[in-house]
Amino acid sequence: SAVISQKPSRDICQRGTSLTIQCQVDSQVTMMFWYRQQPGQSLTLIATANQGSEATYESGFVIDKFPISRPNLTFSTLTVSNMSPEDSSIYLCSVEVGQGLEQYFGPGTRLTVT
Amino acid sequence: GDSVTQMEGPVTLSEEAFLTINCTYTATGYPSLFWYVQYPGEGLQLLLKATKADDKGSNKGFEATYRKETTSFHLEKGSVQVSDSAVYFCALSINTNAGKSTFGDGTTLTVKP
Numbered sequence: 001s002a003v004i005s006q007k008p009s010r011d012i013c014q015r016g017t018s019l020t021i022q023c024q025v026d027s028q029v030t031m032m033f034w035y036r037q038q039p040g041q042s043l044t045l046i047a048t049a050n051q052g053s054e055a056t057y058e059s060g061f062v063i064d065k066f067p068i069s070r071p072n073l074t075f076s077t078l079t080v081s082n083m084s085p086e087d088s089s090i091y092l093c094s095v096e097v098g099q100g101l102e103q104y105f106g107p108g109t110r111l112t113v114t
Numbered sequence: 115g116d117s118v119t120q121m122e123g124p125v126t127l128s129e130e131a132f133l134t135i136n137c138t139y140t141a142t143g144y145p146s147l148f149w150y151v152q153y154p155g156e157g158l159q160l161l162l163k164a165t166k167a168d169d170k171g172s173n174k175g176f177e178a179t180y181r182k183e184t185t186s187f188h189l190e191k192g193s194v195q196v197s198d199s200a201v202y203f204c205a206l207s208i209n210t211n212a213g214k215s216t217f218g219d220g221t222t223l224t225v226k227p
Contacts, residue, residue, distance in 0.1 A: 004157075031213045033213075033214070041219070041220075042203065042218060042219045048213070092157055094158075096213040099209075100163065100165070101146045101165075101207035101209060102163055103158075104160070105158040105159070106157050107155075107156055107157045108157045
């Protein structure tokens, strides 16, 4: 298993600004994932972040809007750039540990853009 | 592509009632199947999993059996409690898909005393 923390837990931001979300894992992991969960909806994968390489973005998400860093095997950041109210959502990071394919999630960052 | 379909919610039950949340899937390979639970204000937690056909995953009184012939992984619990109120997500993952999981839309369960 893995214990994951995220910062901040919530934030209220103004339109046009940027927010960086941090994700810290208590063990070294190869793959980290960033998801968006809009109110009352399921999870949408934004990107996969592997240490030492560029993040891989899913369709509909671009690096200019959601730049990701992965400086080591226990840490990643996701930045939400030039925010608009449509970016209001919960952002979750997760990791896959071992061979079981299950994922472990952080508690999420609740973002409100006004 | 891969997909997961869950029964639509929300589901409201009285305490000690029997719970079933249906989940079916479509996958190009041989998936592992999961149920995750999200309590209010928290991230998702793995509830149970099954990695091959006919496997039964179980945890905290919840069970689900991997049925390859019906491509299903229905979640059941014989007697729900108020503390089971949460959102439940069915998901699949295939080891050839770079570790990515596909999630259903989630089913909100409310258990009333």
